[in-house]
Amino acid sequence: MDLSFSAEDLAFQREVRSFIAENYPADIKARFDAGLEPRKEDFVRWQKILFEKGWVAPAWPKEYGGTGWTATQKYIFQEELGAANTPGIIPFGLSMVGPVIYTFATEEQKKRFLPGILSSDVWWCQGYSEPGSGSDLASLKTKAVRQGDKYIVNGSKTWTTMAQWADWIFCLVRTDSSVKQQEGISFLLFDMKSPGVTVRPIITMDGGHEVNECFFDNVEVPVENLIGQEGMGWTYAKFLLGHERSGIAAVARSKRGIAKLKQIANTEQSDGSPLIEDPDYRRKLAELEIDLTALEYTELRTLARESQGKGPGPESSILKIKGTEIQQAITELAVEAAGYYAFAYNRRAMDGANEPVVGPAATAFAAPSYFNMRKTSIYGGSNEIQKNIIAKMVLGL
Structure with missing residues (x-):
């Protein structure tokens, strides 16, 4: 693999470095350089700065707000962000559910959800892990029963990172218990302010509040918030996890x-x-x-x-x-x-x-x-x- 930078790549590197130097807020930089506890407003403010520049979602297709950069430019961009110790891009919207939506969702769903993800106006969390499931994600028990034009969701999720700040959750739910485990899972989006949603903190070994338990008690979710087809959630989940693992x-x-x-x-x-x-x-x-x-x-x-x-x-x-x-x-x-x-x-x-x-x-x-x-x-x-x-x-x- 040829890792030498072209003149265009070097010019791009200078552009990125200059942009960060001029636009990275001094107060956020001081906080992150000192290793202090990150705050939601720090992440959102920095992501909005990148959004205004058109740089917040380099991996997205250009037609949905991506940059159209080459692999080398994406690499340079991440290198410069890391070197400057900027806040990491919160992945749940931009790197995880965003790609699922622009790949599998309807046009109406894309128009509804993608703009808020790009602009960081809507904060997302992930509803995958459950108590007792461990790494066996397919054994999840959170259930969604369809009643007319809505699903009724009951169950719980755990280790839900930053759920205390989230506006919306993308959630794996069981919609059919009569088939093979992987075939009975669906992918739902719903508002964390919905009646019946409860978030409780889990304090980690370092004393921080980063993860949570989420409980769903007869939460009503419109059928229009189902991504793709009912029962295809496992396919979408694997797609999402591929993007998540690359970013880790x-x-x-x-x-x-x-x-x-x-x-x-x-x-x-x-x-x-x-x-x-x-x-x-x-x-x-x-x-x-x-x-x-x-x-x-x-x-x-x-x-x-x-x-x-x-x-x-x-x-x-x-x-x-x-x-x-x-x-x-x-x-x-x-x-x-x-x-x-x-x-x-x-x-x-x-x-x-x-x-x-x-x-x-x-x-x-x-x-x-x-x-x-x-x-x-x-x-x-x-x-x-x-x-x-x-x-x-x-x-x-």
């Missing part, structure tokens, strides 16, 4: 994470010598960089495939496995570098209160980041399930 790799942001590790490792310790002089730590850091470079090449192949009009294939499972392993390894090395400073962190400081941060600034958030990143090998389909997909789809086993 987060190569550009892992590069920034490794750069921060190097910064920490080059800082003098209490004995006066930097950690980078420890051959064992230096070896771990070098191995991590090599793994990330290999992952980067795989991601570029995936981008090239998408630029040819092909959706993410089984390579998205490879990206998901290795990408999340690298993200976790970065936090592990950060804790190792922080040493005893990683034991003490202040939740109120993370939320932006005027509390002192214990330990060197570069290591203050090592512990909460470590705890939070334990989830990455599970969401989007656990890594064990991804290995099964690779064995079947790539190795033919």
Whole structure:
């Protein structure tokens, strides 16, 4: 694969870099550079800035608001966002349900839902995982019974990321229990303000409120909010998960994470010598960089495939496995570098209160980041399930 940039690509890189420098709000940058708890308004404000520029959905077809960029330009764009430490694009609308809608929905549904997703006026969450289902998504029990021109939905979802901020949810529901599990699932969209919807927080190991439980008690959903055909939800779900898994790799942001590790490792310790002089730590850091470079090449192949009009294939499972392993390894090395400073962190400081941060600034958030990143090998389909997909789809086993 030829990774050399053309003159046009280099000009595009300068354009992106200049745009970020001029338009990335200083207050959001300061908050993210400090590692403070992200806020909904920070994500929305940044996404609206990208929307006004026409850059918020690079992967979308141009006719629906995409950029029409080449695979190389998409790569450059993500690299520059990662290098600038901008808020990540919240995937539920733009990277997940958006592609399902413009691929499988009716024209009326596209006109109704896509503009709000693009402009970030409507915040989405994902209703997939359920209590007791684990990685066996097809065993979901949330039920939707059709009554005339509406469905009555009963059941629950768990690990629903950012549902406390969501306006709408895209939800897998069981509409037929008499057929094979995968054939009885449908894909519904509904308003989170509908009567009968209850959201309860799940506080994670790092003390944060990122995920939730959602309960549905006789929630009425118009039939017109069904995407595609009844019973085809499993097909749409697999399509969506391919897009989700590709995005989970987060190569550009892992590069920034490794750069921060190097910064920490080059800082003098209490004995006066930097950690980078420890051959064992230096070896771990070098191995991590090599793994990330290999992952980067795989991601570029995936981008090239998408630029040819092909959706993410089984390579998205490879990206998901290795990408999340690298993200976790970065936090592990950060804790190792922080040493005893990683034991003490202040939740109120993370939320932006005027509390002192214990330990060197570069290591203050090592512990909460470590705890939070334990989830990455599970969401989007656990890594064990991804290995099964690779064995079947790539190795033919």
